Amino acid sequence: MARAKRIPHSTAPVPERAFLVGVVWRDTRWPIEKSLDELERLAETAGAVVVGRMVQRLDTPVPRTFIGSGKVQELISMVRNLEVDTVIFDDEITPSQQSNLEKLLGEPIKIIDRTALILDIFGLHARTxxxxxxxxxxxxxxxxxRLRGMWSHLxxxxxxxxxxxxxxxxxxxxxxxxxxxxxxxxxxxxxxxxxxxxxxxxAKERLSSPAFRIALAGYTNAGKSTLLNTLTGSQVLSEDKLFATLDPTTRAMTLPGGRLVTLTDTVGFIQKLPHGLVEAFKSTLAEVRSADLILKVVDVADEDRTRHIEAVDDVLQEIGAAEQPSLVVFNKCDIADEVELAALRRRYPDAVLFSARTGAGRDGLLERIGTQAAADDRLMTLALPYAQGNLLRLVHEQGQVLQETYGAAHTHVVAKLPRRLADMCARFEDRS
Ligand SMILES: Nc1nc2c(ncn2[C@@H]2O[C@H](COP(=O)(O)OP(=O)(O)OP(=O)(O)O)[C@@H](O)[C@H]2O)c(=O)[nH]1
Ligand SMILES: [Mg+2]
CATH class of the missing domain: 1.10.287 (Helix Hairpins)
Structure with a gap:
């Protein structure tokens, strides 16, 4: 009824009205307003409008209602005054806290948390x-x-x-x-x-291809898909939206020296990424773990860039990819503040500056990738049977042949080979 009063003649769907609740803990790393700004963007991505927010400082969650009873009363009156449909907590709340709060706020107010919101967006964006x-x-x-709460009346x-x-x-x-x-x-x-x-x-088939494998990792909306498109000339969906990409895409490209590499774009990370999601996306994230090089793509135009880098490192740690060789790519340099950029470069001297939108910094990025790929090369002496024509072709395409002679049954080759190709050739190594 309240809806009809607000927009009497409109037939357009009325967006859900959301209210955000954040808690400042003693060890909170993100300023709460920043975290709630991000929660607001998530809510908007899911199609809601945010009509208000409240914050409480706590040492530990209140067992029954997560926030204190005074705050609950405040929340009840805010929800009434602002005609709120859904209250979104920035932290994960337990099923019983959710059900207690639902009882206190009364039907039909929905209580959800950041996890449920992210799950909802993932549901909207999953394609494969x-x-x-x-x-x-x-x-x-x-x-x-959480079913107990829902069916308790029955x-x-x-x-x-x-x-x-x-x-x-x-x-x-x-x-x-x-x-x-x-x-x-x-x-x-x-x-x-x-x-x-x-x-x-x-994956095994891909393993049998000797290409050096690069995975893109980074905070959501950092520009990973745009970077993939710019470097490989593809048309992967890229949007100014959180979690535009969910499913991994792999594209091949040839580096200036002629070396073939593959680039995989995948789901973005976020602070407080629900553990259940990391678990569910294990196979997708395995692409990152098994890469030879991880490009950590950072949106340098975002003032939270440093916190984003930390959040990405946390997730990489969680999926067991923290020790992989990696390269930090400062993306969106075209719109970054010069002074901020200079400060950031001092802090991350090895980072590469890039703009996926304009292509600026492309040569530098490709050169760094080339250097990383070459660092993996192995010098090998091979005796390849003539029947291994395909392998010899790969050695010529992917490796650097230093010497080649022909015997009665074998081609004898001394070459510098990329690691994966070296592994494929290992059984033909000539140790004599
Ligand atoms: N100005 C500028 N904008 C960029 C650049 N790279 C990407 N963008 C914009 O940033 C937004 C996000 O880009 P995406 O490539 O979708 O980002 P993503 O990292 O793939 O994001 P998710 O898939 O949602 O995790 C889009 O609006 C892009 O056009 C850049 O170098 N400069
Ligand atoms: Mg993307």
């Missing part, structure tokens, strides 16, 4: 089958412990007895729902395993 399955799995795993009705209460005897609606969700979770896991097995085969 694997991407969709991964998101569905994470969503159901998030939902399962459970209460059943204890009252009478008609209806005998339906599904021995099993409450809640249990039926839980069982259904658990079944669906195990089906999804099975389907994902199948897909991942196939992906494993593809």
């Amino acid at each position: 089958r694997e991407g969709r399955l991964q998101v569905q799995l994470a969503q159901l795993q998030y939902l399962l412990p 459970a209460k009705e059943q204890t009252r007895g009478g008609i209806g209460s005998r339906f599904g005897q021995g099993e409450t609606q809640l249990e039926v729902d839980r069982r259904m969700i658990r079944n669906r979770i195990s089906t999804l896991k099975g389907e994902l395993k199948d897909l991942q097995r196939r992906r494993g085969v593809q």
